[in-house]
Amino acid sequence: MTDRTFKPQPEPDGDVILEVEDLKVHFDLDDGLLKAVDGISITVRRGRTLGLVGESGCGKSVTSEALLRIVPRPGRVSGKILLHRRDGGQVDLAKLDPTGREIKDIRDGEIAKIFQEPMKAFSPVHTIGNQIIKGILLHVTRDKNEARDIAAEMLTRADVPNAAERLSAYSHELSGGLRQRAMIAMALSCHPSLLIADEPTTALDVTVQAQVLQLIKDLQGQFDMAVIFITHDLGVIAEMADEVAVMYLGRIVERADVDTIFYQAHHPYTKALLASVVDVGREARSKLATIEGTVPIPLNLGKGCGFYSRCPIAKDGICNREDPPAVEVGEEHYVRCFKYVYPDEWGQP
Amino acid sequence: MSIRAKGQLVTERVVEMMERVGLDPRYLKRYPHAFSGGQRQRIGIARALATNPEFIVCDEPVSALDVSVRGQILNLLVELQNQLGVSYLFISHDLSVVRHIAHRIAVMYVGKVVEVTETGELYQDPKHPYVEALMSANPVADPRRKVERIILSGEIPNPANPPPGCSFHPRCSYAQELCRQQVPALEEISPGHRVACHFASELDLRGAVR
Numbered sequence A: 001m002t003d004r005t006f007k008p009q010p011e012p013d014g015d016v017i018l019e020v021e022d023l024k025v026h027f028d029l030d031d032g033l034l035k036a037v038d039g040i041s042i043t044v045r046r047g048r049t050l051g052l053v054g055e056s057g058c059g060k061s062v063t064s065e066a067l068l069r070i071v072p073r074p075g076r077v078s079g080k081i082l083l084h085r086r087d088g089g090q091v092d093l094a095k096l097d098p099t100g101r102e103i104k105d106i107r108d109g110e111i112a113k114i115f116q117e118p119m120k121a122f123s124p125v126h127t128i129g130n131q132i133i134k135g136i137l138l139h140v141t142r143d144k145n146e147a148r149d150i151a152a153e154m155l156t157r158a159d160v161p162n163a164a165e166r167l168s169a170y171s172h173e174l175s176g177g178l179r180q181r182a183m184i185a186m187a188l189s190c191h192p193s194l195l196i197a198d199e200p201t202t203a204l205d206v207t208v209q210a211q212v213l214q215l216i217k218d219l220q221g222q223f224d225m226a227v228i229f230i231t232h233d234l235g236v237i238a239e240m241a242d243e244v245a246v247m248y249l250g251r252i253v254e255r256a257d258v259d260t261i262f263y264q265a266h267h268p269y270t271k272a273l274l275a276s277v278v279d280v281g282r283e284a285r286s287k288l289a290t291i292e293g294t295v296p297i298p299l300n301l302g303k304g305c306g307f308y309s310r311c312p313i314a315k316d317g318i319c320n321r322e323d324p325p326a327v328e329v330g331e332e333h334y335v336r337c338f339k340y341v342y343p344d345e346w347g348q349p
Numbered sequence B: 001m002s003i004r005a006k007g008q009l010v011t012e013r014v015v016e017m018m019e020r021v022g023l024d025p026r027y028l029k030r031y032p033h034a035f036s037g038g039q040r041q042r043i044g045i046a047r048a049l050a051t052n053p054e055f056i057v058c059d060e061p062v063s064a065l066d067v068s069v070r071g072q073i074l075n076l077l078v079e080l081q082n083q084l085g086v087s088y089l090f091i092s093h094d095l096s097v098v099r100h101i102a103h104r105i106a107v108m109y110v111g112k113v114v115e116v117t118e119t120g121e122l123y124q125d126p127k128h129p130y131v132e133a134l135m136s137a138n139p140v141a142d143p144r145r146k147v148e149r150i151i152l153s154g155e156i157p158n159p160a161n162p163p164p165g166c167s168f169h170p171r172c173s174y175a176q177e178l179c180r181q182q183v184p185a186l187e188e189i190s191p192g193h194r195v196a197c198h199f200a201s202e203l204d205l206r207g208a209v210r
């Protein structure tokens, strides 16, 4: 190993809300061990957005489930999930009992989540208002009238027209875009310090998507929240993220600020992803770059780089023997690829 | 011809189709669920091609696919068209994908075509306010391109109960009294370019590419 291998991250400053270190989520299944998330580290800061991007099955949603400790059985969570709490204290969420009081207090109070499918967030048998108010009574105030006012105000802030009346609506009575906004209102009604948005606009029409993205940005500014924005859409990432973590097969293969990811990507997978984007700037009907094969299932994986089977520059005997470590190739720019561990092997001393 | 000889011919044709769409013919005996999303999409295309059609309807053929696999399928569709001369009706909600594949585009809103023209012209010089908003809302994978978005207000109306006049008027920033009252006809404003907007030839709208 050269001296360019893993350097510890810089000391977290006061702005850090969440520090995740070596997070793993493994499922012991009948046909073997499925490593849905396998040792990821991320830092999320107040007022900033971390974009988590990757193709289907790379572990984005399981990561978000782990942060809230809602991973279904038989998933096992390990590693460190350090939340800097509002009262100045710290707590390692990975150590908490997933059914205990403390995590329940944090869920929806300090960390809120919005989903791709807003139907999932609301119960069909209670009004939207009752569901939003319930959260507020749990986390913000015990006064029912005040809670009602807060709920109506949040809906208004989320651009839901006739907010006071909508409180008595059921989720199925709203259009897709409105339901999405009601869910955002509910998620933010307790002023969380961290919002996790898991593909919140994937099911929406582009014009409605633009509305919802703008709304998330506006509310993030108003509440000074940290946001983890999960998507497979590089266009949405370019628009929303300050920092980007690129996931492949349960690992973060590259992490940097958004400009660096789009203009100075180092990892072969990030480069291939960017090259395969169909964009209005590209010559129509020109041949698109592709990545051979498909994303494997992270079941019973051997040692070595997860991208080995599809990587155009993979080297036998190096890439398929050990897991590549994270190398800092620039300030706060980390890459997991042996090319940056042994540059001479790739003819780049 | 004997049944066996016919069977032989069919197998040959299937193998040819599989090769044409880039599938290993050794997969011939596998069931669809054992294939990945991209492979299943290729099987669908092979099946559509098997009868030598002149025209294929592709309904959101790549929307469920990952970016890395989507490129493979789009390349395949372009290549097959160049080789075989088939026509496609390509249905998609992804503006970047239709621009890549289509020669001519019709944009629909609440059950009606609002604009139809050549692809290049649509992206450079849209004439319908909804199309302008679509172009501006389409996220671009470039953090340095900070465009000013047109954020439409309101929701897409229910097609069973569309607003009177132009269906787009409640969300349109250029709407006038006329738009609330009269349904605009799809009219030709230049050769091959048709638009359903009362003010199509007066408005100066922004396109996606300059």
Ligand SMILES: Nc1ncnc2c1ncn2[C@@H]1O[C@H](COP(=O)(O)OP(=O)(O)OP(=O)(O)O)[C@@H](O)[C@H]1O
Residues within 6 Å of the ligand: A027, A034, A035, A036, A054, A055, A056, A057, A058, A059, A060, A061, A062, A063, A072, A073, A074, A232, A297, A298
């Ligand atoms: N409850 C579970 N039990 C077993 N395996 C699971 C479970 N949930 C997810 N997985 C597996 O973990 C891996 C990661 O899944 P995850 O849902 O996090 O993917 P994702 O990145 O969110 O993908 P998508 O973009 O399709 O939503 C996949 O291989 C998936 O099959």
Ligand code: SF4
Residues within 6 Å of the ligand: A267, A268, A269, A305, A306, A307, A308, A309, A311, A312, A313, A314, A315, A319, A324, A336, A337, A338, A339
């Ligand atoms: S470690 Fe090897 S296989 Fe993995 S991305 Fe780098 S070059 Fe490719």
Ligand SMILES: [Mg+2]
Residues within 6 Å of the ligand: A060, A061, A062
């Ligand atoms: Mg997911």
